[in-house]
Amino acid sequence: TVNITIDGKKLQVEQGITILEAARQASIKIPTLCFLKDINEIGACRMCLVEIKGARALQASCVYPVAEGLEIYTQSPAVREARKVTLELILSNHDKKCLTCVRSKNCELQSLAEELNIKDIRFEGASTNLPLDDFSPSIVRDPNKCVLCRRCVSMCKNIQTVSVISATERGFKSAISCAFDRSLEEVPCTMCGQCISVCPVGALREKDDTEKVWSALANQELHVVVQTAPAVRVALGEEFGLPIGTRVTGKMVAALNHMGFAKVFDTDTAADLTIMEEGTELLNRIKNGGKLPVITSCSPGWIKFCEHNYPEFLENLSSCKSPHQMFGAVLKTYYAEKMGIDVKKIFVVSVMPCTAKKFEAQRPELSATGLPDVDVVITTRELARMIKESGIDFNNLEDKDFDDPMGNATGAGVIFGATGGVMEAALRTVSEIVAGKSFDDIEYAAVRGIEGIKEATVAIGDMKVKAAVANGLGSARKLLDSIKAGEASYDFVEIMACPGGCVNGGGQPIQPSSVRSWTDLRAERAKAIYEEDASLPIRKSHENPVIKEMYDKYFGKPGSHKAHEVLHTHYIS
Numbered sequence: 001t002v003n004i005t006i007d008g009k010k011l012q013v014e015q016g017i018t019i020l021e022a023a024r025q026a027s028i029k030i031p032t033l034c035f036l037k038d039i040n041e042i043g044a045c046r047m048c049l050v051e052i053k054g055a056r057a058l059q060a061s062c063v064y065p066v067a068e069g070l071e072i073y074t075q076s077p078a079v080r081e082a083r084k085v086t087l088e089l090i091l092s093n094h095d096k097k098c099l100t101c102v103r104s105k106n107c108e109l110q111s112l113a114e115e116l117n118i119k120d121i122r123f124e125g126a127s128t129n130l131p132l133d134d135f136s137p138s139i140v141r142d143p144n145k146c147v148l149c150r151r152c153v154s155m156c157k158n159i160q161t162v163s164v165i166s167a168t169e170r171g172f173k174s175a176i177s178c179a180f181d182r183s184l185e186e187v188p189c190t191m192c193g194q195c196i197s198v199c200p201v202g203a204l205r206e207k208d209d210t211e212k213v214w215s216a217l218a219n220q221e222l223h224v225v226v227q228t229a230p231a232v233r234v235a236l237g238e239e240f241g242l243p244i245g246t247r248v249t250g251k252m253v254a255a256l257n258h259m260g261f262a263k264v265f266d267t268d269t270a271a272d273l274t275i276m277e278e279g280t281e282l283l284n285r286i287k288n289g290g291k292l293p294v295i296t297s298c299s300p301g302w303i304k305f306c307e308h309n310y311p312e313f314l315e316n317l318s319s320c321k322s323p324h325q326m327f328g329a330v331l332k333t334y335y336a337e338k339m340g341i342d343v344k345k346i347f348v349v350s351v352m353p354c355t356a357k358k359f360e361a362q363r364p365e366l367s368a369t370g371l372p373d374v375d376v377v378i379t380t381r382e383l384a385r386m387i388k389e390s391g392i393d394f395n396n397l398e399d400k401d402f403d404d405p406m407g408n409a410t411g412a413g414v415i416f417g418a419t420g421g422v423m424e425a426a427l428r429t430v431s432e433i434v435a436g437k438s439f440d441d442i443e444y445a446a447v448r449g450i451e452g453i454k455e456a457t458v459a460i461g462d463m464k465v466k467a468a469v470a471n472g473l474g475s476a477r478k479l480l481d482s483i484k485a486g487e488a489s490y491d492f493v494e495i496m497a498c499p500g501g502c503v504n505g506g507g508q509p510i511q512p513s514s515v516r517s518w519t520d521l522r523a524e525r526a527k528a529i530y531e532e533d534a535s536l537p538i539r540k541s542h543e544n545p546v547i548k549e550m551y552d553k554y555f556g557k558p559g560s561h562k563a564h565e566v567l568h569t570h571y572i573s
């Protein structure tokens, strides 16, 4: 440890940490803008300046390591004035249409202006006026709101290893953009939305599709059904001020009922269906010498990454559609028949923690009936906005259950929302099907947790199945490179585009750096997922009565011809 003083307070702190961190430990708040722990620690924005006795200039505390004897001042007149000037300069060239900004009240720039008590902007001058990029089905980029913090650049380049956005030009002309000023639509962007999650302001946001949902709901001709992804229920509450990791499944269903959906279904049910199909596919490929490893195909950001960067692995992808696409396809076939509803009148809305799902739903490969399997995808954030627009007092809603006839899901379906969950759900089912008996020990700790790459070897009957799980595209790249180099070999691989899996998807509620830097959103939300799993009476996909009935009455058995027609696809790029 080293001895330092901050604002006259004597402290003993661990060597190697930054001044910012040391101050935080002493409950002294230093304002930041570009800083995001472990993702963007570059000292670029100069908001976190502090005075250090004896140093010639003010220093950026987010990158300055503590040392023995440092005497630090976080609120001296020089510091206060420097921060104000910096912030006023940023504000002078910011599109300040806060009233109509999607990030109003959840904007780190707005909060800073309040915290620093900015009453006037002394440098009103020229402002940049760059075109909006809204050509992507998933992501909108508004360069006039960008504060050049570079968090999105670090996320896209260092964590996701996609590198489609970067800082260009210098000085007043500085901007974050794609090469040759292309749209995100024209570059190999995976639409994962991780850049949105780290944007402190409204410069990056999802394509808002809420009006499409409102107009479908207003159309008396349509039978509008909604399904919600596993990860939405453990994060939606954050939009209503509830603690991170609060489960709001019942309130979410109640809100959707109130908004006027004819039926509220659970994507988890289709996750169970995916396990039946994917488990069968895995066993078939192992037995018949098919392409191994089987790689999961539920994360559309991962599929797009694979198409652009690893086309040699496309044949490895499971042919299963992702669960929400399977559900859409089931709703427009089996359910339409069962309920006697004209398929053209069924309108399927998916609420997803994911921005890439907007792109996925538009893919021509995903259509069982000639119509899109899913009509509109909205993110968790968009759902929150719709609930607010509806005037619903969310926190006081009474819990409701998902609707029949397809409301039942299992714990296996729920855990899809956390990294390793698809793998665990598959192992629960495949191991019992092969053994022909039921096991009590169904939790696979080795594939849980937020490590980038996890491995396990699991005994399935007399086979040893080698499994790997990667979350975040940088980890996926590492894993695929090791398979390509012959350094590793597996039978079954789960890949999710977002670090932590869907719980940390690009469509989830956004937490500011002041929270996100010090709380692991992935772990907190995943904890809630595993709690929901443990609370459910049925925790294995093959024991789901709804799924059994679907096979009895419609598909025959997993992997049948009919199942292939409706539930599978092929990505060829």
Ligand code: HC1
Residues within 6 Å of the ligand: 228, 229, 230, 231, 232, 267, 268, 270, 271, 298, 299, 322, 323, 324, 325, 352, 353, 354, 357, 413, 416, 417, 418, 501, 502, 503, 505
């Ligand atoms: Fe996911 Fe999935 S788990 S991909 O992360 O397989 O988005 O939550 O809905 O489809 O079930 C997302 C989550 C989601 C699908 C399922």
Ligand code: SF4
Residues within 6 Å of the ligand: 139, 155, 156, 160, 162, 163, 164, 165, 184, 188, 189, 190, 191, 192, 193, 194, 195, 196
């Ligand atoms: Fe990069 Fe993902 Fe953002 Fe696309 S959506 S720019 S891949 S971080």
